Amino acid sequence: MSAYLADWLSLLVRWFHFVAGISWIGASFYFIWLDDSLQAPQDEEARRRGVFGDLWSVHGGGFYHSQKYLTGPKDKPLTQNLHWFKWEAYSTWLSGMAMLAIVYYANAGTFLIDTRVLSLTPALAIGISLGTIAAGWLIYDTLCRLLFSRPLLLGILVYALSVFAAWGLQHVFSGRAAYIQVGSILGTIMVANVFFVIIPGQRKMLAQIRAGQKPDTLPGRLGKIRSVHNTYLTLPVLFTMISNHYPMTYANGYGWLILALLGAAGVVVRYFFILSHRRRIVVALPMTAGILVAAAAFIAAPHLQPDSAAPTPSTPFARIAPVVRERCAVCHSIAPTRPGFASAPAGVLLDTPQEIQSNAQRIYAQAVATQAMPLGNVTGMTAKERAALGAWITQGAKI
Numbered sequence: 001m002s003a004y005l006a007d008w009l010s011l012l013v014r015w016f017h018f019v020a021g022i023s024w025i026g027a028s029f030y031f032i033w034l035d036d037s038l039q040a041p042q043d044e045e046a047r048r049r050g051v052f053g054d055l056w057s058v059h060g061g062g063f064y065h066s067q068k069y070l071t072g073p074k075d076k077p078l079t080q081n082l083h084w085f086k087w088e089a090y091s092t093w094l095s096g097m098a099m100l101a102i103v104y105y106a107n108a109g110t111f112l113i114d115t116r117v118l119s120l121t122p123a124l125a126i127g128i129s130l131g132t133i134a135a136g137w138l139i140y141d142t143l144c145r146l147l148f149s150r151p152l153l154l155g156i157l158v159y160a161l162s163v164f165a166a167w168g169l170q171h172v173f174s175g176r177a178a179y180i181q182v183g184s185i186l187g188t189i190m191v192a193n194v195f196f197v198i199i200p201g202q203r204k205m206l207a208q209i210r211a212g213q214k215p216d217t218l219p220g221r222l223g224k225i226r227s228v229h230n231t232y233l234t235l236p237v238l239f240t241m242i243s244n245h246y247p248m249t250y251a252n253g254y255g256w257l258i259l260a261l262l263g264a265a266g267v268v269v270r271y272f273f274i275l276s277h278r279r280r281i282v283v284a285l286p287m288t289a290g291i292l293v294a295a296a297a298f299i300a301a302p303h304l305q306p307d308s309a310a311p312t313p314s315t316p317f318a319r320i321a322p323v324v325r326e327r328c329a330v331c332h333s334i335a336p337t338r339p340g341f342a343s344a345p346a347g348v349l350l351d352t353p354q355e356i357q358s359n360a361q362r363i364y365a366q367a368v369a370t371q372a373m374p375l376g377n378v379t380g381m382t383a384k385e386r387a388a389l390g391a392w393i394t395q396g397a398k399i
Contacts, residue, residue, distance in 0.1 A: 003342035010102050017095035021241075024088035025234055031085075032231050036277035038068055050074040070217065072209040082206075086199050093191035100184055104129070104177060107340045114174035114376040128172060129181055136165060136185035137192045148225055158229070162186065162236075162263065166256035174376045175250035176243070179259060183240025186233050193226035231274070235266030247372030248300045248365070258296045265292040302369040315391040317353065317399045323389060324350050327374055327381040328367070338378075353399040360397035363389060 038053025046054065046067070054067040072078050104112045108122035112129065120128070140158060147154040165185055169178040201219025208215040239262055243249055249258050265288075272285035330338040332350040348362065349355045356363070366373040367381065368390040374381055392398075 003340055006102065006106070006340070007342045010099070013095055013098045013102060017092065017099055020088060020092040020095055024092045027085050027088055028231055028234065032274060033277050034066060036274060048074070070220065071205065071215045078206060078209055084199065086194055089191045089194040093187060096184065096187055100180070104180065110340060110375050110378050112173055112177045116377055117174065118172055125173065132165065132169065132181065133185050133188050137189050140189050141192070141196070144226070148222060151225065159264070163256065163260040166259045170256045175252070175255045175372065176247065176375070178255065179240050179243045179250050182259060183237050186237045190230045190233055190237070193230055197226045198223040232267050232270050235270050236263035239263065239266060247370045249296070251370035251372035252300060254299050258300050261292045261296040265289040268292065314395060315388055317392065320388050320392045321353070321356070323381070323385045324356050327379040327385065328363070330379060331374070357397050357399050360393045364393045368393070
């Protein structure tokens with residue numbers, strides 16, 4: 001019953017995380033588009049009032065007039081009716097950390113640790129996870145403070161930091177967990193930008209404006225830099241969120257490089273859309289992204305052994321049935337016996353010969369080609385057993 005309740009808790013928190021993320025990303029994308037679409041006001045009166053840029057738009061049966069003031073309107077004080085875009089970010093991060101705890105920390109032996117990579121205790125693995133999340137923010141924030149006036153160099157170093165994190169974490173956790181961990185580091189950087197830099201800077205400027213002082217524009221400029229970083233990190237983070245469904249990306253010795261390539265493709269795609277806001281269509285950008293994705297797919301492709309000239313003896317179903325029962329069906333069963341599983345992952349059942357046969361290609365992809373399953377190899381599937389499974393499947397998966 002506890003595993004069943006844990007599944008419901010995971011469902012509800014994941015759902016909330018998904019909705020909160022849509023709210024945060026939607027607001028972020030909208031304001032980036034709005035900033036890039038603003039035009040200098042033609043009206044002298046608007047310029048006198050301090051309007052930096054404005055835009056007319058239409059949506060949902062109404063017309064909207066957006067105006068941007070760098071330091072607030074000059075003809076009247078800012079009222080209390082001021083909306084702050086922050087809880088979208090905070091709720092996304094809080095629910096994301098809750099998901100990390102529910103899935104990866106509560107079942108660290110299955111989802112976080114892979115003894116083929118490194119033998120860790122659950123407590124140590126969780127400590128490393130939390131420590132690298134905190135370290136990622138501290139290193140990133142230090143780089144931003146030192147290099148805020150050199151944005152290109154800063155961007156290159158942040159990317160290099162992310163690639164290094166992916167490489168290092170692949171040598172600590174399971175491939176699946178390493179990807180999620182990188183996403184957690186980047187997501188924490190994004191929300192910490194909001195909490196520690198963007199919102200405090202806006203509050204400082206607002207207090208100065210309401211006090212009748214000339215506001216210091218530096219906090220606004222620094223906040224803008226962090227906001228731009230956030231929008232470029234969005235697509236790589238979204239990929240890590242869905243990556244657990246695609247073990248061909250992480251379940252190999254080059255998972256860190258594949259993540260680096262796909263992350264770079266996400267940044268390039270985001271840059272393409274940002275330029276399109278300014279009516280600049282640079283076709284080379286999506287082409288570059290396509291090349292990066294193709295390179296990742298090439299690296300991730302399983303390396304098949306050439307056919308032997310000698311005939312391969314037939315592998316009977318009786319040889320692989322115990323392997324599936326002992327290594328796979330402890331989770332993929334109508335009644336899983338593996339602690340922490342109330343139902344079969346992805347609904348894949350391997351209880352009967354017919355179910356095993358119908359899922360043969362899935363078994364090959366997960367247990368033979370990528371060796372992503374069993375998760376963290378918790379059931380101890382051997383190389384000989386994987387080879388037997390692969391032989392049975394390639395020979396027709398007969399029962």
